Amino acid sequence: EAQVTQNPRYLITVTGKKLTVTCSQNMNHEYMSWYRQDPGLGLRQIYYSMNVEVTDKGDVPEGYKVSRKEKRNFPLILESPSPNQTSLYFCASRRTGMSGTEAFFGQGTRLTVV
């Protein structure tokens, strides 16, 4: 089954404690991205990657890092989480063809930073 898998689904952590949210896709998509979703603000792109070893900042990259060492994996790293990073996070991979683009989303990671 084609899917994007994120882990963990839920995470409560303390300010300053480094954490990583993993993301893996099995569709061989070149493009992957991370979003955060907050009430009233919608989905905002944090970082994206157009291929292995190619990453770039989205709209809200401050406080986040990513890496793309393999095509299937795109982890999101918070080196020193702060309460304003409490949010719902989604990883997505993307397929583009003649019929346009289709984004496939993971199930989300609800992060709380206290």
Added chain:
Amino acid sequence: TQLLEQSPQFLSIQEGENLTVYCNSSSVFSSLQWYRQEPGEGPVLLVTVVTGGEVKKLKRLTFQFGDARKDSSLHITAAQPGDTGLYLCAGESYGGSQGNLIFGKGTKLSVKP
């Protein structure tokens, strides 16, 4: 900055009613997509429209892409409680270097039995 405005933000209706959700922008898009998101889950693609003026139907859902490729609408006929969710439109822009898929903030639909 490209923006996609969705309206209404919230919609609460009774089962069996019809509704239309709008997605508007001043920018031209090469394609536009509609996603539905249920609580606690990621968005799931419903449809992609590519050609200006295009109309696509998915059972009781009708999607239209504006002639100028700047706007779109989603019409649901005889809404059911299972249609409840957050509806997101997303526009794919031409070229650009920043991932070029822009999301609206969504329309939260609640269909009461």
